[in-house]
Amino acid sequence: MSLKPDDVRNIAQLARLHIDEAVIDEYAADLSSILELVEQMNRVDTSDVAPLSNPLDATQRLRDDSVSESDERDKFQAIAPDVADGLYRVPKVIE
Amino acid sequence: MSEWESVIGLEIHAQLATTSKIFSGASTAFGAEPNTQACAVDLGLPGVLPVLNRGVVEMAIRFGVAIDADIDHRSIFARKNYFYPDLPKGYQISQYEHPIVGRGHVSITLDDGATMEIGVTRAHLEEDAGKSVHDRFAEQSGIDLNRAGTPLLEIVSEPDMRSAKQAVAYARKIHSLVRYLEICDGNMQEGSFRCDANVSIRRRGESELGTRTELKNINSFRFLERAINHEIERQIDLLEDGGAVVQETRLYDADRDETRSMRSKEEANDYRYFPDPDLLPVAITDDDIERVRASLPELPEQKKTRFVDTLGLSADNAEVLTANRDTALYFEAALEAQPELAAPIANWVLGDLAGALNKAGIEIGDSPISPARLAGLVARIADDTISGKIAKEVFEAIWQGEGDADAIIEARGLKQITDSGAIEALIDAVIADNPEQVEQFRAGKEKVLGFFVGQVMKQSQGKANPGQVNALLRDKLKA
Numbered sequence: 001m002s003l004k005p006d007d008v009r010n011i012a013q014l015a016r017l018h019i020d021e022a023v024i025d026e027y028a029a030d031l032s033s034i035l036e037l038v039e040q041m042n043r044v045d046t047s048d049v050a051p052l053s054n055p056l057d058a059t060q061r062l063r064d065d066s067v068s069e070s071d072e073r074d075k076f077q078a079i080a081p082d083v084a085d086g087l088y089r090v091p092k093v094i095e
Numbered sequence: 096m097s098e099w100e101s102v103i104g105l106e107i108h109a110q111l112a113t114t115s116k117i118f119s120g121a122s123t124a125f126g127a128e129p130n131t132q133a134c135a136v137d138l139g140l141p142g143v144l145p146v147l148n149r150g151v152v153e154m155a156i157r158f159g160v161a162i163d164a165d166i167d168h169r170s171i172f173a174r175k176n177y178f179y180p181d182l183p184k185g186y187q188i189s190q191y192e193h194p195i196v197g198r199g200h201v202s203i204t205l206d207d208g209a210t211m212e213i214g215v216t217r218a219h220l221e222e223d224a225g226k227s228v229h230d231r232f233a234e235q236s237g238i239d240l241n242r243a244g245t246p247l248l249e250i251v252s253e254p255d256m257r258s259a260k261q262a263v264a265y266a267r268k269i270h271s272l273v274r275y276l277e278i279c280d281g282n283m284q285e286g287s288f289r290c291d292a293n294v295s296i297r298r299r300g301e302s303e304l305g306t307r308t309e310l311k312n313i314n315s316f317r318f319l320e321r322a323i324n325h326e327i328e329r330q331i332d333l334l335e336d337g338g339a340v341v342q343e344t345r346l347y348d349a350d351r352d353e354t355r356s357m358r359s360k361e362e363a364n365d366y367r368y369f370p371d372p373d374l375l376p377v378a379i380t381d382d383d384i385e386r387v388r389a390s391l392p393e394l395p396e397q398k399k400t401r402f403v404d405t406l407g408l409s410a411d412n413a414e415v416l417t418a419n420r421d422t423a424l425y426f427e428a429a430l431e432a433q434p435e436l437a438a439p440i441a442n443w444v445l446g447d448l449a450g451a452l453n454k455a456g457i458e459i460g461d462s463p464i465s466p467a468r469l470a471g472l473v474a475r476i477a478d479d480t481i482s483g484k485i486a487k488e489v490f491e492a493i494w495q496g497e498g499d500a501d502a503i504i505e506a507r508g509l510k511q512i513t514d515s516g517a518i519e520a521l522i523d524a525v526i527a528d529n530p531e532q533v534e535q536f537r538a539g540k541e542k543v544l545g546f547f548v549g550q551v552m553k554q555s556q557g558k559a560n561p562g563q564v565n566a567l568l569r570d571k572l573k574a
Contacts, residue, residue, distance in 0.1 A: 014365055016178055054171075054370065059378035065113045065150030068120030069134040076138060077130070086129035087237030090180040093227055 001039060002032040099334075100299045101327045102307075103262045103292060104254035107269055108247050109279040110223065110287040111154045117222050117246035118145030118188065125285055133225070133240035139184035144373055147172075151246040152377060154278040155195045155220055156387045158248060161276055161394055162215050164199025166384055172220075172374040175366045180238050181225035189249075191368040194219030195377070196248075201272065202396075203264040204414060213265045214253035221247050248278070254293065254304065259323035263316050266290050267418070270316075274420045275394055283314050290319050294326045296334070305330075306340040310354055313347050322347040326354050398423055406430075406437040415445055421460045428466035429473075439473045447490055464493050472500040484557055485509050512559045515567060518551070521559065522571055525550045536572050544568060 003011075005024045008031065012019045019027060073086065082089040116123055119136035136143045159166045173191035196218035202210050223245040228237035250269060256262045270288055273279035281288045295307035310326055313319045325347075330340050345354040393401070395417040402413035417423045422444065429440045448469060452459055472493060476486050481504060492503045504510055512518055525547060526533055536543040544565075551564045 014176075014367070054372065054375050056375060058375055059169075060147050060375040062149035062152060062377075063120070063146045065115055065148050066120070067115045067122045069115075069122075069132075071131040072134070073128075073130045076133070076135070076140075082235070085231065085237065086131070087228060087231065087239055088130070088180075089232060089235040089237055091236070092234060093180055093229065093236045 001035045003028045003035070097331075098299055099296045099327075099331050100301075101257060101259075101294065101296050101323075102254045102304055103256040103259070103294050103323060105250075105252045105256070105262055105266060106291040106293070107250040107252075107266065108223075108289040108291075109250065109269075109273050109281075111151055111246040111248055112277065112279055113148055113150045113154070113246055115148060115150075116244035117148050117151050117220065119244055121244065123245050125287075127241055129237075129239040130241060133243055137183075137240055137244040145188060145371075147374065147377065148246065151220060152195070152379070153387060154246075154276075155218065155248055156379065156384060157276045157278055157391065158218055158250070158273065159196035159199065160384065160388045160391060161272055162196075162199035162201050162218075164215065164218070165197035166379060167193050167195060167197055168379050168381075169193060170195040170377045170379065172371045172377075173368045174371045175221075175368055177366060179224070180236065181227050181240070181243070183225075183240065183243070187222060187224065188371055188374070189221035189368075190219035192370075193376075195379070201265070201268050203261065203268050205264060206260065208411075211255075211261065213255045213261075213268075216251045216253050218248050218250040221249060223247050248273075254295075259320045259327070262292060262323055263320045266316060266319060271395055271418055271420065275392060277392070283316075286314070289314070292319065292323050292326075294323055294330070295340070296327060296330045306342050308340065308342065308354075309344045311344055311346055311357075314349075318347060318349050321352060322354055325352070329354065395420075395423070402437075402441075408437060408441050412441045412445060416441060419459070421458065425459050425462065425466050429470040432467045432470035433474050433477075436470070436473050436477055439477060440470060443469055443473055443490075447487065451490075451494060463496065464490070468493050468499050475500050475504060479511060479513060479560060480504060481509055481511050482557065482561055485511065509558065512555055513563060515563060518555070518559050518563055518567055519571070521551050521554045522547075522564070522567055525554060526571060533572065544572070547572070 005028055008019065008024050008027045011031075077083040077086075077088070080088055110123075111117075113123060115121060116137065119134050121134040121137055122132045124132065136145060156166060158164075170190065171193045172188050174186040175189045175191070176186045178185055194217045196215075198217065199215040200212050201215065202212050204210050223242050225238055225240035225243040228239060231237045252265060256265060270281050273288070274281045279287060283289070290313050292310040292313065293307045294310060295305035297303065297305040308326060308330070310322050313322050326345065333340055344357045346357055347354050399410075399413045399417045402408045402416060403410055406413075408416070415422070416426050426441060426444050429444065430437055433440060448459075448462065448464065452462060457463070472486060472489055475481050475489070476483060481489060481500075488507075489500050489503050489509065492498075492507070493500060497503050498506070529547075529550070532543050532546055536547075547568050548561065548564055551568065552559055552561065555564075
């Protein structure tokens with residue numbers, strides 16, 4: 001599978017990355033070679049192998065449902081770029 | 096019958112009633128000061144790891160068992176990737192493959208009393224996002240992350256519904272179920288229970304589905320019905336004018352009573368799900384499932400059957416009493432005070448009490464008349480202390496906080512006159528005053544009896560026992 005320049009632009013948009021038009025082709029080639037590697041692996045017959053969702057052979061530990069965190073808003077907001085009235089402020093988002 | 100058939104499926108987000116969040120130990124209490132319940136995990140700060148809340152898993156299993164669903168023994172979490180300021184990590188932890196609850200079903204009761212099976216495709220766990228505040232600042236939006244990480248169970252139905260009414264019946268059923276199961280408080284205004292509807296239409300008889308739209312922003316059952324009906328009409332108009340339905344998300348605007356298109360963000364639909372490497376698979380054993388099954392409370396269907404079979408209530412009354420958990424609890428509390436009076440208590444709960452609550456806009460859980468007081472009133476009717484008519488006056492007085500039925504009957508002197516001597520005296524006086532009507536009755540005009548009953552009741556100020564009055568009057572008039 002090979003990616004076209006438009007695919008690269010779309011992926012960059014989804015990831016909110018700015019990519020110079022001048023290097024789009026280069027990215028397309030690099031990403032395509034990665035996909036080629038994946039395709040190569042895809043050719044291995046895995047029909048009797050269960051899909052792996054996590055490399056650790058373990059299951060999730062659970063915690064009890066109780067409140068263990070206290071209010072540390074002041075500390076968190078001290079490192080935020082813009083806060084007011086207890087809210088984090090961001091550029092206007094229109095629905 | 097219209098040549099068009101509508102096809103509706105619902106996605107319901109139920110906030111699970113845990114005390115802490117799905118992946119962190121921050122509180123989920125509603126209404127706190129902004130960002131005071133948003134910890135490092137909820138903020139998506141670097142270096143933190145999610146740890147799954149056991150209560151969330153158990154609540155999901157409760158729901159799964161209650162809808163007779165397949166529960167996956169190995170469930171996995173996935174990242175759903177998108178950018179929005181109220182989602183600080185840049186992804187929502189959700190489930191894609193192997194949701195915790197697989198295929199199940201519920202049955203709904205339609206207006207004509209018929210029942211219908213609705214399939215539940217799946218129910219999966221995910222974290223809620225934060226809230227954006229758009230009207231506080233002129234040039235910026237404010238973000239409150241208290242809600243971020245609140246556990247949600249997203250319940251996805253099959254496209255089995257064919258009208259807005261059926262969709263509402265299904266939504267109410269799920270609402271009732273999560274309340275019975277005590278896994279969600281069901282508060283739609285606060286957003287604890289949210290419905291999105293997928294709506295499409297097709298010509299009757301066709302089997303292919305039409306292009307669907309998704310309706311969001313619906314926060315009451317009434318609006319759900321209206322939004323779906325509007326959307327069906329809009330799609331029919333479009334197709335009949337030769338147009339086509341565009342697959343999109345539409346927001347319901349309750350003030351204008353219309354749906355409108357959200358600005359279409361085409362790329363936003365590419366969520367690039369992948370298994371979350373921070374979370375291991377969740378193992379659920381048969382023992383876990385059986386333990387949850389054994390702890391389930393009596394569910395509405397079971398309660399309804401018991402009300403009919405052992406209490407002798409009508410199917411209609413049992414249906415209405417059990418549809419809402421609080422109504423059922425109220426009825427059962429009243430029944431505990433007067434176990435022999437199931438039928439009259441049911442009638443009072445569904446009749447006068449429901450009417451008064453509805454008029455006052457009060458939920459039954461906040462009723463000014465306690466279950467014990469309502470039972471006390473019903474008992475005084477049953478033992479002939481008061482008539483049904485006087486009971487309405489007593490009911491009103493209990494509502495106003497004047498005490499229980501016995502105290503009010505005593506204070507107002509409302510005790511029914513059952514002493515036949517006293518009633519006969521009243522009857523004699525009425526007969527003496529109305530010789531003309533006596534003649535009419537004796538000439539065969541039976542209807543005049545009603546006039547006499549009315550007069551005697553009036554003389555007794557409503558306190559004479561109507562049955563006795565009737566019998567004694569007949570005897571006297573015939574003499």
